[in-house]
Amino acid sequence: MPDTFTTHVLNVTTGRTETVLDLTDDCTQFLARASHGRDGLLNIFVPHATAGIAILETGAGSDDDLLTALQTLLPADDRWRHRHGTPGHGRDHVLPALVPPHATLPVLRGRLELGTWQSVCLVDTNVDNRDRQVRLSFLG
Template structure:
């Protein structure tokens, strides 16, 4: 039976370029306060229609590879029916179908049970909205 539920909102500035923002350190800091060395689940949720959460390697080019693959799958052109905002902005509204706006991770002894090269990242291709919220929730 769970005995702990703690939630917090993280404010992230992504800027005016497409980005993969590493949230791993922020998640670690949250779990130090919330998990108290216990086991449970960490849930991340982005309450935005144009951003997502991904678990991937960063710093070795995979983050840029992801953005490149998203460009190939979701070109920023005028093919989209959703047409407000910057040219090609409709693609940003399709992004959460490929990079979901949530992730749930196991927490063991107060730490995310990630693989050696895995990081928790916010993926944001929407250059029109440089400010994002990410809700972190621990259930333990």
């Protein structure tokens, strides 16, 4: 009998610009190894104070729209009390209050249950730290 809890850490590089990185294929590949066709839950968690996990459409402009909205809501200027790093870096520490560092999604028969246009994405506005870890955990 396979374990009911399996976890794996993805090491990703987001680059030197704000980004929305699609992790859906990584989640699908992990579930193919971990779920053994079972129903359960997939938890995606990013253990960083300046990144989050979002479920949204990608490739049709929504990912860029999200970054634009975050730039409007959280401008990279000198208003932030948290001041180390590049100018405006304090905004990156507020990001997880708007884009949480986790998501838990249903898995049915070993497959991630997403809507037609939904993708699992890492949202990273911190240009000072491009190396990220994302923990994928399956409970089923």
